[in-house]
Amino acid sequence: MRILMVEDDTLFGGALHKALLRAGYAVDWIQSGREFVAAMRSAEYGCVLLDLNLPDLNGEECLRTLRERNPGLSAIVITARGGLIDRVRLLELGADDYLTKPVDLDEVTARVRAVTRRAQLAQSGGASVLTHGALKLQPARRTATWKGKVVPLTNREFWLLETLVRKKGQILSRERLEEALYGWGDEVDSNAVEVYIHHLRRKFDPALIKTVRGLGYHLGAEVGDEVEG
Incomplete structure (x- = not known):
């Protein structure tokens, strides 16, 4: 934040x-x-x-x-x-x-x-959990689960994912996502957003975040929220 x-x-x-x-x-x-x-x-x-x-x-x-x-x-x-x-x-x-x-x-x-x-x-209308299919986020606790299992995230990974969930349905540019992750004066690598998105795809599902070439990123289609095991 x-x-x-x-x-x-x-x-x-x-x-x-x-x-x-x-x-x-x-x-x-x-x-x-x-x-x-x-x-x-x-x-x-x-x-x-x-x-x-x-x-x-x-x-x-x-x-x-x-x-x-x-x-x-x-x-x-x-x-x-x-x-x-x-x-x-x-x-x-x-x-x-x-x-x-x-x-x-x-x-x-x-x-x-x-x-x-x-x-x-x-x-969120009183809901303490943000959902997108199998993904559930609890911003107050800064925790994420996928199909019922907790997924460890860094602060910036969580902020980026939270931003995408709160703005789902919208395409967010790299610059818009950088604004959510960094303060003025912070050193930002040119591919920082791409690196965080790569990490999130690896931790959750490759199809969770979609790239729109030349425009930015948005959440993919919701996958089932069944709990494994």
Whole structure:
């Protein structure tokens, strides 16, 4: 999952950035409101961590912009304001959660998992499992099964497969899939997506992911979901 982190405190931001990377997320770290507005136009995220005390734009305005452009995107506000009125106002503006500085880094990653899990359940109509024939994904646990058997996946293999399942019926370009896997500044090999798709075909079924030459990839026809053995 790709996260947008908006934080101008370089010391705290650096520590939080490392904690999120260790938790297995792809992270874009920006430090101003104007960068936030540009990022919302240029990429797709699973969660936003938003500091209210930004050097240019008001953090509350950023939160309003987020809700106008992507009502379903999970947003956690990190603020130095701890009063009840401030917390109520943040929730009314559309924050899914908030943390008051100083914060525990492990708590931040736990809150990210919680709000994104709720968003994923809402998107799937309350279902905690995504299915495509014999394939079953549990995003909250980051687990995959094929014909009833657990298939170990790396974080990026899981994200790529989850993206394809959530967008099944669509052809997704290599660039679109790279956006789901990598943050800004991450080094991306030119054939990274192809390598991950090769791994997934080998772990599940060669026909699970189809290539449309010159356009991208999509899921193949659903195969039976019977459990072996």
